[in-house]
Amino acid sequence: MPIDESRAFLPVRIAVLTVSDTxxxxxxxxxxxxxxxxxxxxxxxxxxxxxxxxxDAIVAQLHRWIDDPQVDCIITTGGxxxxxxxxxxxxxxxxxxxxxxxxxxxxxxxxFQTIGTSTVxxxxxxxxxxxxxxxxxxxxTGAVKDAWDGILSSQLDSRHRPCNFVxxxxxxxxx
Numbered sequence: 001m002p003i004d005e006s007r008a009f010l011p012v013r014i015a016v017l018t019v020s021d022t023x024x025x026x027x028x029x030x031x032x033x034x035x036x037x038x039x040x041x042x043x044x045x046x047x048x049x050x051x052x053x054x055x056d057a058i059v060a061q062l063h064r065w066i067d068d069p070q071v072d073c074i075i076t077t078g079g080x081x082x083x084x085x086x087x088x089x090x091x092x093x094x095x096x097x098x099x100x101x102x103x104x105x106x107x108x109x110x111x112f113q114t115i116g117t118s119t120v121x122x123x124x125x126x127x128x129x130x131x132x133x134x135x136x137x138x139x140x141t142g143a144v145k146d147a148w149d150g151i152l153s154s155q156l157d158s159r160h161r162p163c164n165f166v167x168x169x170x171x172x173x174x175x
Contacts, residue, residue: 003159010158010166013046013072014038015065019079019088020139021052030077030137030144037148038075043156046071053079058091066095066132072169073156074132078139080123088136089123095134096127103135103151107143110150114142131172133165 016038018031025031028050035045047065051057058079065071079088093099103126111119124147126135137147158166 002161003154003157004161005159007159009042011043012038012156012166013044013070014156015047015049015068015071015074016045017048017058017061017065017074017076018050018139019053019058019076020050021085023050023078025050029141030139033141033144034075034077034137034148037145037153038156041153041157053085053087055087055091055094058088059094062091062095062129062134066130066134071132073165074134075152076134076136077144078137080125080136080138082121082123086123089125092125092127092134092136095129097130098128100126100128106151107137107147110146111143114146128172131169133169 016031016034018028031048035048039045049061051061062074065074076088079086104124107124108119108122111122122138124137126133135152137144154160155165157164
C-alpha cells in the first residue's frame, strides 16, 4: 500500500506487554522483535512489561497504560491461544470501548499464508479503549512479525494511504 511521502511521519508512543508464564526479559524474543520493529519504524517505546497469564493483572496493566498520556498504543504478545491459561483476549474485552474485528480477521488471513490452518488457534484481537489502541498478538516471533509487517507497520504510519489508525487518534474520544 502506498506511503504518501508528502505527509509528515508522526511517531506513535507504543507500550509493549509480553504475557507469559515461562519467559522473562532475557527470553522474550517476541517482545524484542516488537521493540526492534517499532523503533526501526521511527516510533517510541513508551513502556515495556512482562506479566504472567493472569487476567486481572493484565487488565490492571492495560488500565495503567491507557490512563498514561504518554502511551498512544499498546501491543501485547502472548496469551491469545485456546488453552486454559490463555486469557489476553478476555482482558482486552474487559477494557474495550470498541473492538476492531477486522484486525483479528486480517491477522489470521496473513498468518494462514505462513502456518496454514493452525492459524485458527489464534484469538488475536484489537480494540480502542478510552482513546488508546490495544492490539493483542500471539506469543510466537513469527506471529509478531506477521502482525507488524503485514498490518501494524502501515496502519501505525501516518503517511499510509488511503487511511491509517494514526490519523484517527484525535477523534477516538468523540461522542
